[in-house]
Amino acid sequence: MSAMTDEELDQAFLALADPTRRSLLARLALGDATVGELAAPFAMSLQAVSKHLTVLEQAKLITRRRDAQRRPCSLNREAIGPLVDWLDAYRRRTEERFQRIDDLLARTDGSSPTP
Amino acid sequence: MSAMTDEELDQAFLALADPTRRSLLARLALGDATVGELAAPFAMSLQAVSKHLTVLEQAKLITRRRDAQRRPCSLNREAIGPLVDWLDAYRRRTEERFQRIDDLLARTDGSSPTP
DNA sequence: CCTTTGATCAACCGATCAGTTGAATAGAAC
DNA sequence: GTTCTATTCAACTGATCGGTTGATCAAAGG
Numbered sequence: 001m002s003a004m005t006d007e008e009l010d011q012a013f014l015a016l017a018d019p020t021r022r023s024l025l026a027r028l029a030l031g032d033a034t035v036g037e038l039a040a041p042f043a044m045s046l047q048a049v050s051k052h053l054t055v056l057e058q059a060k061l062i063t064r065r066r067d068a069q070r071r072p073c074s075l076n077r078e079a080i081g082p083l084v085d086w087l088d089a090y091r092r093r094t095e096e097r098f099q100r101i102d103d104l105l106a107r108t109d110g111s112s113p114t115p
Numbered sequence: 116m117s118a119m120t121d122e123e124l125d126q127a128f129l130a131l132a133d134p135t136r137r138s139l140l141a142r143l144a145l146g147d148a149t150v151g152e153l154a155a156p157f158a159m160s161l162q163a164v165s166k167h168l169t170v171l172e173q174a175k176l177i178t179r180r181r182d183a184q185r186r187p188c189s190l191n192r193e194a195i196g197p198l199v200d201w202l203d204a205y206r207r208r209t210e211e212r213f214q215r216i217d218d219l220l221a222r223t224d225g226s227s228p229t230p
Numbered sequence: 231c232c233t234t235t236g237a238t239c240a241a242c243c244g245a246t247c248a249g250t251t252g253a254a255t256a257g258a259a260c
Numbered sequence: 261g262t263t264c265t266a267t268t269c270a271a272c273t274g275a276t277c278g279g280t281t282g283a284t285c286a287a288a289g290g
Contacts, residue, residue, distance in 0.1 A: 017125050019125060026208070029211070047267085070267080080206040151236060162280080
């Protein structure tokens with residue numbers, strides 16, 4: 001179904017790798033907001049916040065529409081699923097890996113697998 | 116339980132925001148490997164791969180131990196859970212947000228919520 | 231001992247990032 | 261039409277990133 005390209009994963013994870021941008025997402029979970037409203041709580045210029053929003057938009061984590069001079073931002077509903085899918089697949093592979101280790105240890109001796 | 120700090124989230128997401136590093140993680144899911152083994156498939160220097168491994172280690176996604184001159188790398192079993200938790204919390208907040216929108220639309224008129 | 235192997239350290243490079251300030255744009259309001 | 265408001269564009273800065281090469285270190289093997 002989903003499956004993100006390498007570049008999409010790069011952009012999404014890079015977008016999430018910044019506390020300001022994660023904070024903007026948290027704010028948008030409370031409701032749509034304009035650039036000015038989003039920038040107000042931060043000790044940085046509105047232009048800087050506008051750039052962060054561009055990063056979030058290109059990562060498809062938010063969408064921006066037009067309302068007169070305002071540019072209200074919304075979370076993108078479809079963005080999260082594929083990311084969770086990716087992390088879940090990673091977790092599954094990781095746990096299979098450790099299961100193989102545990103099996104191996106259990107086969108050779110009876111010691112505790114994770115000390 | 117888990118709960119990652121801002122800096123831990125920064126490091127983890129930044130580490131995942133690179134296709135080489137994601138590829139290294141995928142390789143490590145198949146089994147532990149030394150730096151040389153990990154570097155072999157890539158068209159870049161061993162030193163570059165070693166740097167990527169340092170990023171993954173600082174993000175706590177892998178661990179490195181010592182075996183004579185070799186430095187075998189392993190996935191860190193505990194790393195994934197907190198990340199999934201974070202993304203799940205984000206998804207939950209996002210879905211609550213859209214549920215509120217849907218409720219509002221359903222209350223004011225009977226039109227389709229997501230056109 | 232000397233050499234080879236496996237990996238890190240150190241310095242450097244070009245590109246990108248996160249922030250700034252100042253100017254330009256689009257639309258509302260007067 | 262002029263002005264005010266909301267936002268973007270453009271140019272610049274310092275810091276970090278992803279990569280390179282060459283030197284160094286630590287351990288094994290001759």
